[in-house]
Amino acid sequence: MNKLRILVVEDQHIVREGMVAILSLQPDMEVVGEAENGVQAVQLARKTKPDVILLDMVMPLQDGLTTIPKLKEISPNFRILVLSSFAHSNQVYQAIKSGALGYLLKDTPRAQLLQSIREVARGHASLQPAIAMKVITDFERPEIGDNPPNEHLTKREMETLKLIARGLSNQEIALEMVVNERTIAKYVSSILNKLHLSNRTQAALYALREGLAMSPN
DSSP states (O other): OOOEEEEEEOSOHHHHHHHHHHHHTOTTEEEEEEESSHHHHHHHHHHHOOSEEEEOSSOSSSOHHHHHHHHHHHOTTOEEEEEESOOOHHHHHHHHHHTOSEEEETTOOHHHHHHHHHHHHTTOOEEOHHHHHHHHHHOSSOSSOOSOGGGTSOHHHHHHHHHHHTTOOHHHHHHHHTSOHHHHHHHHHHHHHHTTOSSHHHHHHHHHHTTGGGSOO
């Protein structure tokens, strides 16, 4: 079994050691590097090519928000999961806009952290519900995807977007819509392109902000 290669980026030694200890006990995970600031994170990411990067926001030398785009420059395929002590709406929003797929707080239960790592590794969004709702509530309208979706998406793309907002994977959406999973992948790609979004997390937040998750099919 191929293990998930994980880079842990955290400036507090005790916290970082605790995360590494938890991850090291998982049969499907392998910690390939540890960094205490954004500069080290970029260097190690280039060297180790991790599948998932656990990234703190507040660090010396280079913070998380500055680090995310630098990591995406190395490889757009890096899956970034923010693990922070703070849930400021603007910080969460900017992290997602920059390319993070998930955002959790450091008091997240161990089981949820591990589940989120696995979800992000598969390219799925992972936001704590309270954080997602806070971002949605605090912003009048996201800057991402300014065009109203109903004017640009096909009916099937709209259905797909609603299911993304409910947290379903491509496989689950395919079962729901009774189509091939490859077809859903094409729908998702088209949605991101038409709405000028970078990833599924942005699409989910956009759909939630527009009230699409609650809209009838």
